[in-house]
Amino acid sequence: MPGPREIFVRIDRCMGCHSCELACAVEHSKNKSLYNAISEHPQPKKRIYVERADTQACVPVLCRHCEEAPCMHACICGAISRNKEGVVLTDSGKCIGCWTCVMVCPYGVIGRHLETHKSYRCDRCPDRDIPACVDACPTHALIYHTVEDFSQGVRKDTARQMTAGQGG
Amino acid sequence: MSASKRRYVIIGGGAAGMAATTAIREQDRLGSIVVISEEQDMPYFRPMIPFLISGKKAEADMALAGRGPYQAEGIHIRTGVRVIRVEPEAHQVYVTGGEKVPYDKLLIASGSLPNIPADIKGVEAEGVFALRTLDDARKAALRAKKGGHVIMLGGGMLNLKTAFSLLERGLDVSLVVHSPQVLSQLMEPEDAALIRKALDMAGLKILTGCNAERIISDKDGVTSVALTNGMEIPCRMVFIGKGVLPNVDFLSNGPVHIDHGVVVNQYTATNVPDIHAAGDVAATFDPATGKMIVAGLWTNAVEMGRCAGNNMAGNVTRYGGAFGIQNATQVADVPFVSMGVVHTKGNDFETHTAESYGSYRRLVFSPDGTRLAGAVFVRDISRAGLYRFLIREAMDIGRIKAQIIDHKLHYGHFVCSPLAKGG
Numbered sequence: 001m002p003g004p005r006e007i008f009v010r011i012d013r014c015m016g017c018h019s020c021e022l023a024c025a026v027e028h029s030k031n032k033s034l035y036n037a038i039s040e041h042p043q044p045k046k047r048i049y050v051e052r053a054d055t056q057a058c059v060p061v062l063c064r065h066c067e068e069a070p071c072m073h074a075c076i077c078g079a080i081s082r083n084k085e086g087v088v089l090t091d092s093g094k095c096i097g098c099w100t101c102v103m104v105c106p107y108g109v110i111g112r113h114l115e116t117h118k119s120y121r122c123d124r125c126p127d128r129d130i131p132a133c134v135d136a137c138p139t140h141a142l143i144y145h146t147v148e149d150f151s152q153g154v155r156k157d158t159a160r161q162m163t164a165g166q167g168g
Numbered sequence: 169m170s171a172s173k174r175r176y177v178i179i180g181g182g183a184a185g186m187a188a189t190t191a192i193r194e195q196d197r198l199g200s201i202v203v204i205s206e207e208q209d210m211p212y213f214r215p216m217i218p219f220l221i222s223g224k225k226a227e228a229d230m231a232l233a234g235r236g237p238y239q240a241e242g243i244h245i246r247t248g249v250r251v252i253r254v255e256p257e258a259h260q261v262y263v264t265g266g267e268k269v270p271y272d273k274l275l276i277a278s279g280s281l282p283n284i285p286a287d288i289k290g291v292e293a294e295g296v297f298a299l300r301t302l303d304d305a306r307k308a309a310l311r312a313k314k315g316g317h318v319i320m321l322g323g324g325m326l327n328l329k330t331a332f333s334l335l336e337r338g339l340d341v342s343l344v345v346h347s348p349q350v351l352s353q354l355m356e357p358e359d360a361a362l363i364r365k366a367l368d369m370a371g372l373k374i375l376t377g378c379n380a381e382r383i384i385s386d387k388d389g390v391t392s393v394a395l396t397n398g399m400e401i402p403c404r405m406v407f408i409g410k411g412v413l414p415n416v417d418f419l420s421n422g423p424v425h426i427d428h429g430v431v432v433n434q435y436t437a438t439n440v441p442d443i444h445a446a447g448d449v450a451a452t453f454d455p456a457t458g459k460m461i462v463a464g465l466w467t468n469a470v471e472m473g474r475c476a477g478n479n480m481a482g483n484v485t486r487y488g489g490a491f492g493i494q495n496a497t498q499v500a501d502v503p504f505v506s507m508g509v510v511h512t513k514g515n516d517f518e519t520h521t522a523e524s525y526g527s528y529r530r531l532v533f534s535p536d537g538t539r540l541a542g543a544v545f546v547r548d549i550s551r552a553g554l555y556r557f558l559i560r561e562a563m564d565i566g567r568i569k570a571q572i573i574d575h576k577l578h579y580g581h582f583v584c585s586p587l588a589k590g591g
Contacts, residue, residue, distance in 0.1 A: 011584060051580035059580030070553075073187065073474060074467045076215035078235025094235070096216070096225075099549060100467060103496035103505050107579045108551030112503070 004085045007124070007131055008150045009060050013141035014050065016058035021046040023136030027125055042115040047122040048133045049109065060142060062133070063088065063109045063122035071101035071110060071121075085124075092118040174199035176480060177261060177271035179251050180415075181205030182214060183466045184447025184473030185277035186232055191477030193240035199481070203245045204263060206278075209302045210247060211238075215466050217305035218326075221312055222333035227302065251278070251418050256440045273442050273480040276419070276430055277473060280412035280448035280464060288321070289382040291408065294389030298408045299330055308405070311389075312337055316404030319343075319393050321380050323350035327409030328499045331372055342373040342401060344380060344393075353411075354495055354506040355530075356513065358521075359544045362528050366500035375399075380406075414449045414462050427451055429462040434486050436476040446476040455489035455560050456508035456541055463490035488560065493542070496549065505552040508532065508542030508559040517541060520573045529575055531555075538564050540572060551578060 022034070029037035029044035037044045048062040065088045072080040072088055079094035080101060090101070090110075097117040101110045110121045125131040134144045143150070176192055178185045181203050189201050205211065211232040219225035232238050250264045254276075260268045282298030284291055297308045308330075312318075318334050320327040323345035331341045343350065349357035350364055367374060378397040383406055385391055392402045414429040425431045425439040429451035436444045447469035454461045463469075468490040478485040494507040509532050512519045518533040527547035534541050540558040554577050558565060571577045 049578070051578040053578075053580035053584050057580070057584045059578075059583050061579040072237050073470050075236055076466050077213050077230075078232065078238065081236050081239070094229070096219070097498060098215070099496040099498060099503055099505065099552075102549055103494065103507065103552045103556060104467065105551075105553035106557040108554045108577075109579070110553075112550070117498075 003146050003148065005144050005146050006065070006086075006150075007062060007122075007134060008143050008145055009062075010141050010143065011057065011059055013139045014058045014060055015139060015141075016050055016052065017138065018050050019136040019138060020048050020060055020133035020142055021050060023132040024048050024122075027128070027132035028120075028123075042113060045111055045113060045120055047109070047111065047120060060133075061107060061109055064107060065122075065124070070104040070106065074100050074104040076100055087124045087126075088121075089123055090119055090121055092116070092120065095119055174481075175270060175272045176201045176275070177269055177273070178203045178275045178277055179254075179261065180275075180277035180279050180447070180449070181207065181211040181245060181247070182277060182279045182447060183469035184279070184449075184476070185275065186211050186238060187470040187473030188275050188277060188446060188477035188480070189243045190237055190240045191474040192481045193243070195478060195481035195483045201243045202269060203243060204249050204251055204261070204269065205245060205247050206250045207301055207303065208248045210245060212302050213466075214300075214302075217299060217302055218329040218333040220302070220305040221309045221330065222336040223309075224333070224336070227306075230302065253418055254422055254424065254443070256423055256443060259442065271442070274444070275473075275476055275480060276424070276438070276443065276445040276449055277447045277469075277476075278415040278418070278449045279469075280462075281415050282408065283411045283413050284408055285410055288380050288408070290385060291383060293383055293385035293406075295385070295404060296383055296390060296406045296408065299326060300412075308407075311405055312339060314404060315339060317342065317402060318405040318407065319380075319401060319403045320407045320409060321393075322407075322409035322411075323347060323374075323376075324353055324409050324411065325351070325495060325497060327407060328367070329497070330407055330409070332370070332499060335371060340373075341371075342375060342403075343367075344378060344395060345374065345376045346379050348376050350374065350376075351506075354493055355504075355510050355544050359506075359510070359528065359530055359546065362523075362526065362546050363499060363502050363504060366502040370500040372500075412448060412464055414451075416449060427460075432487075435479050435484065436472065436487050437479065444476040444480055446472040452487065453489045454492045455562065456491060456493075459492075461490065461492045463492060465490075465494065467491075467494060491556075491560070494556065496552065502547055503549050504544070504546045505549045506544045507552075507556050508540075510542045510544050512542075522573075522575075531573055531575075533565075533569075537569070538566075540565055545575070548575065550575075554579065554582075 025044045025046040069088045079091045095118045134142045212230040216230045260270045317340045320343045349360045378395045382394040394400045430445035475487045496505045516535045521530045530544040532542035543555045
């Protein structure tokens with residue numbers, strides 16, 4: 001049986017347009033439209049970060065929903081748990097804003113909402129079939145696949161490159 | 169080994185003990201798990217107890233079962249039961265009431281007890297608290313209803329959190345600190361300056377450089393505290409926040425090796441077969457300093473408890489050590505993170521400090537400058553976990569050092585950066 005789908009990042013395809021960030025913030029706004037989102041309070045927040053590592057490379061960074069999630073175990077009030085689909089979620093009702101999760105996340109992808117004094121992170125867009133960031137990515141640098149499908153894709157790409165390299 | 173169900177016994181229903189139960193259940197669906205807890209209450213999130221005093225959270229909000237990762241089933245929790253001694257030859261623990269509880273694998277996770285300095289007289293008076301358990305908080309909340317002035321002895325995290333809970337209730341609070349600055353365990357005095365300013369603004373009175381000598385009381389409890397500087401301050405409540413000591417008394421005269429805390433190896437095992445230890449009670453090592461420590465802290469205890477649970481259930485897991493210092497919190501609207509080596513006076517660690525727009529940071533590198541050893545972030549604590557990772561793994565930071573010093577590090581640097589190519 002295939003596992004649940006996850007968001008994969010193909011760094012070589014990212015051109016740093018930040019469309020994913022915008023789509024993420026809009027998806028996490030009250031009425032999900034860019035024009036209204038801008039003036040909303042508390043301000044809607046993106047949960048994906050397109051970082052520039054050097055002049056060439058852009059890296060979209062987002063919550064990996066780690067198998068051994070440090071944030072979930074470190075949380076001092078039980079606000080972070082994993083749902084059936086494997087998504088690690090922060091319950092903002094329970095969050096007390098102690099920022100322990102921020103201190104232990106090795107990816108640096110847990111945000112602090114200063115207006116609400118709560119932490120936030122990728123929730124894989126529970127209201128959508130395809131997460132907003134993936135939908136918005138024009139180059140398919142972000143894709144939503146099962147681990148099996150993703151690795152099969154990588155194998156196929158590699159095979160194609162190798163046969164092309166043989167002058168076929 | 170026989171196919172019969174393995175019997176796991178956990179002494180202590182705190183962070184380490186309960187994290188162990190979850191880890192055991194992930195590995196072993198059939199074994200019986202019994203938690204023996206001295207407290208009358210079912211396990212709860214201990215760091216939340218100051219919120220009971222402020223009224224920000226109710227008792228029910230602090231219950232551990234069913235929250236966060238604590239979803240495991242079939243865990244038998246026996247509250248109000250105290251372990252009198254461990255009998256390793258018979259593989260059993262002797263508890264109050266004379267009952268003997270047999271085990272195949274035992275975890276000592278009895279936690280710690282408040283350190284009450286012997287040189288303070290009159291600590292037994294009513295209205296003197298060392299906040300440790302939910303029941304302590306319950307009693308403190310009740311007494312706080314009467315109002316009046318409160319004196320906090322000690323300038324650590326627990327006392328600061330509690331002080332704010334009391335301030336929120338409208339009480340007058342004074343903090344008496346032996347050191348020249350608050351949070352002296354977690355940072356250097358200059359690091360704490362911004363926090364100190366915020367505490368002053370929030371209305372917390374702070375007396376530094378002095379100690380309590382004597383707590384004075386009458387039939388209704390505390391009336392005042394006499395300080396070493398000659399002052400006597402009237403008050404209705406006193407909180408002692410002077411750290412904790414490992415709860416090991418029930419192990420004295422037994423075979424389990426104790427050196428301050430219960431000594432364990434890198435696989436959380438004690439010197440006695442089938443007995444592990446984790447959490448505040450265990451003596452372990454700090455990866456940042458390499459020294460033996462008794463760590464304390466919820467985050468450490470959970471990590472170590474999970475590791476111990478895995479080892480007990482046969483999933484051999486090496487423990488990476490406990491940070492003596494790894495704190496994140498927010499006091500008086502100022503968030504801060506402090507981790508690893510932060511005290512650099514009188515040693516040759518390379519340090520970089522910067523202050524701008526009301527935020528402050530100190531990055532501490534190994535003397536040869538190749539590894540990150542510690543970090544303090546005040547106000548801007550973003551991506552602190554990346555820095556913690558570098559400290560913990562003692563990674564050669566090579567060409568990302570500039571980004572670390574500037575607090576500009578992000579995960580992208582790990583993925584496709586000079587570090588990956590050069591390191």
